[in-house]
Amino acid sequence: MPRAKVTIASGASWQDVAADRQRHRDATIASLNPPLRDLPADIPLDTTRVPESMLTAEELEITSQNVEDLIPKLASGHWSAETVIQAFMRRAGLAQRLTNCVTELLLKAVKRAAELDKYLANTGKTVGPLHGIPISIKEHIGLKGCDLNAGFVGWVGRVAEADSLILQILWDAGAVFYVRTTQPQTLMHLETSSNLYGTTVNPHNTTLTAGGSSGGEGALIGSRGSILGIGTDIGGSIRSPAANNGIFGFKPTAPRLPVSGWSATMAGSEAILGTIGPLSTSLEGISLFVRTVLSARPWLREPSLVAIPWREEERGRKLRVGVIWDDGVVRPHPPITAALSRVVEKLKESGEVEVVDWECWKHDLAWEIIAKLYFCDGGAEEKAAIASSGEPWMPLSKWILLDNPHVREHTIPTLWQAQQERDLYRTSYAALWNARDVDVILCPAGPGVAPKLETSRYWGYTSQWNLLNYPAISFPIGSKVGGEYKAYEYPTNYEPLSESDRYNYALWREHGVEGYVGAPVSLQLVGRIYEDEKLLRDLNTLLDAAGLSKTC
Incomplete structure (x- = not known):
């Protein structure tokens, strides 16, 4: 070229x-x-x-x-x-x-x-x-x-x-x-x-x-x-x-x-x-x-990688799945809640999977920690790259870098402190997983289906697992928005969980089913750190138990 x-x-x-x-x-x-x-x-x-x-x-x-x-x-x-x-x-x-x-x-x-x-x-x-x-x-x-x-x-x-x-x-x-x-x-x-x-x-x-x-x-x-x-x-x-x-x-x-x-x-x-x-x-x-x-x-050839080959291991027990209905920060739009409910019901009916609720722990704190570790120079390199051509800032670049209250230029001591907070959060979440003894976590892949343009302002359902460095996979459930979700609609006089939830709720109130018609409905499965192969095999088991396709 x-x-x-x-x-x-x-x-x-x-x-x-x-x-x-x-x-x-x-x-x-x-x-x-x-x-x-x-x-x-x-x-x-x-x-x-x-x-x-x-x-x-x-x-x-x-x-x-x-x-x-x-x-x-x-x-x-x-x-x-x-x-x-x-x-x-x-x-x-x-x-x-x-x-x-x-x-x-x-x-x-x-x-x-x-x-x-x-x-x-x-x-x-x-x-x-x-x-x-x-x-x-x-x-x-x-x-x-x-x-x-x-x-x-x-x-x-x-x-x-x-x-x-x-x-x-x-x-x-x-x-x-x-x-x-x-x-x-x-x-x-x-x-x-x-x-x-x-x-x-x-x-x-x-x-x-x-x-x-x-x-x-x-x-x-x-x-x-x-x-x-x-x-x-x-x-x-x-x-x-x-x-x-x-x-x-x-x-x-x-x-x-x-x-x-x-x-x-x-x-x-x-x-x-x-x-x-x-x-x-x-x-x-x-x-x-x-x-x-x-x-x-x-x-x-890339020595920073961990030397773990692909591992074929048999699960020694029935698959045990923890379910996140919402992360305590943003409630998903009705199509996601409806999909999650249907999949959980099928898993329970199968008798092949044990399902328990997963109570989220400080997912708002997780975003604060990761958001201040994304740009340790305060976004200086991104700002310089944009300024080098005089190109305009895109709205979502501005949102994540300029409007993000957690972005800061770290000193060495503040960076060390932030990384200690990261590691403490990882240790605390691992302890929760140990206590609850699940194999995987089933959760939304976002606060709704595909968002309207320039409105993707909540990362928590995915960035949570980047902070923890857990493997995760999004997968389709084979349906699209176009039906009725009244059984999963927001309650009358709904009180948002947070400012992020208020924003997400307003999007659904403004656009509803008609605004998102045709959008695929997907979920996410999360595994423990370095258990990548196990996660993929567990998704295979989950899809079989729920009667869902492994292709799209």
Whole structure:
């Protein structure tokens, strides 16, 4: 990929830089052969069925597969890797037009796929467990020769000198990288909006957010322009877009999967560790991704990782699930409470799962602790990155950095004190878990379904588990907003639990079911630190017991 020539360093305005990046993206999509047809004149709020009239029958069939379905078809030669990658590139280009989720198609993907086909034909063997599988990539994960701007206009022109370690591992396993996806300014939104590419919207209802900061991945996979992608998470940035778009999204324990080679501010900070993880249309896609990366023993090349390989362990008892109905800070909107109630009822009826209520402990304190550890320099690096181009502050960047009362520039003593508070909170929560003796926690993945644009101002249902460094996964329950939730409506004369709850309650009062119609309904399952494999197996058990699908 050629290095961006229109940059702030070259004397361009921020508007010119953004326009050039968008021209580059559009040019990669225009190179598709045959070209994509024009969109219909009337695009519905729910765009997920638009591809049916825009793609060929074979392209629709290929892109309807999940990872576990494609693997044997590619290995047997039923479909060539080149045919598969071209289908996904075309659907990704269409998803961009519908949701604004792509930063560029990677045109070398077709050559890579052809090489894989040649290898299979010559040897009768696949390159690895992901032979020919298309994988989409969040833009700030370094790909050799590609721009690494982290959502800042002023950083356009920075280029990855080598592939990130996780991409090297996936490449060796046979993966094909074919598209990069949008991210927000600062990477610190639960939405995806930037001055570079604009706003990424939800394919199920384009008045709603796709989530963030891996919102491009969420919208792309929710549109089936991808079935397996890579996101990152420090406060909900994988689980938020996964939940909003009705797909699976896994935040591992940090540091288990390799993160070297990504681009972001706060590099070197260890107060709250970000992590990298998969989003997929299936639970097996998530598991296969993690197994593949861990099988490469990445800790030998990234020594900050813990040396824990994938572990196959049998559970010695009936699955015991703790349920969070609300976190004591913000009550979820009725569709989430209704979904949680239905799943819990099915679990109890199954007789295969023991269910107990989990009483939350000081989740408001957890947000105070993590919010003052996100930006230990008081946000100086983010502010400088924005100022370097003169680009405007996005509303949610302003909310998390400038309007956040917990942000402060730490001295060494105040940082030590804040980290002691973090560690004490972790110890206290571990003691609660020991006393309550549950295997996993079932809870909302957010204070509602996908929010209206620019309203994602409560992170507590996801950031809680980043503070504790617990692995967590968002998963769909197979339903969308559109029914009645009267049995779970807020009580008459409802008194909000907090100012955050007052804001969330007002959103439901203003928009109601009609405002969120079509939004997927998702939940979240949380495990104990370093029990990542157990969490994925426990979700498999839970889905079976509740009669829920492992694909979307």
